[in-house]
Amino acid sequence: MESEGHETEPGTTRPGGRTARVRAAVLEAAGDVLAEHGFAHLDLADVARRAGVGKTTVYRRWGTATGLVTDLLLDMAQQSVPRTETGSLLGDLTANARLVQRTLADPRQGALFKAVIAAATCDPKAAEALHGFYAVRVKEWAPCVRQAAARGEVPEDTDPYEVIRAASAPLYYRLLTTDLPLDEAAADRAATATAAAARAGAFGRGA
Known part of the structure; x- marks a missing residue:
């Protein structure tokens, strides 16, 4: 932990330190801008103002809007809810799909993901x-x-990564291509269909 009155160097991430607090405030502000206005309007000076941080600090640490999005996604991945173990594939996939559904159905989080996905279609760094x-x-x-x-x-040769992607893919499709409600029933259908396909061998590495 950082002692009171001692500042860490830019880029360090001591838990509870000034740099950690600055990062948290800036990333929250960046997420707000993305959710409200999209990637095209993600301006570092505006983010700094919202976060109550000096512009120089933000430009020195993140450099560009894409750099800010990269760190935001890293933070989101680190803060995500850990995997659930229910004892069955269907139970686990249902837990996964419901987690995705709750995230995407949240007004702020859903808008944020739409903005980042849109940015990824035209910005290689955002895509990365x-x-x-x-x-x-x-x-x-x-x-x-x-x-x-x-x-x-x-089957033993089932590709785990393809199964996990398949469980959430219908939810993203629903979010991005329709105005239908993204409800728990949609998550359960996606999980049930994926589990059935996996049991039938659809995700075998040789399929």
């Missing part, structure tokens, strides 16, 4: 950051598929 975020989340949940294979629920 988004891919990194999902790589972390998929890796976190992949063991539930390996455990299911060990229990004999799915």
Whole structure:
């Protein structure tokens, strides 16, 4: 922990220190701007003002809007709810899908993800950051598929990463292409369909 009155160097992340507090305030402000106005209007000076931080600090630490988005996604991945273990593949996939559903259905979080996904379509660095975020989340949940294979629920050659992606893909499709409600029933359908497909061998590495 940082002692009272002692400042860490820019870029360090001592828990509870001044740098950690600055980072938290800036990332929260950046998320607000993304949710309200989208990536095109993510201005570092505006973020600094909202966060109550000097512009120089923000420009020195993050440099660009894309750099800010990259760190925001890193923080979101680190703060995400850990994997649930229910003892069955369907139970685990349902927990995963419901977590995704609650996140995307949240007005601020849903708008934030839409903004970042939109940015990723035209900014390679934003795309790299988004891919990194999902790589972390998929890796976190992949063991539930390996455990299911060990229990004999799915074929041994089932690709864990493809199963986890498949469980949340319908929810993102619903979010981005329709105005239908993103409810728990949609999450449960996605999990049930994915579990059935996995049991049938649809996600075998040789499929």
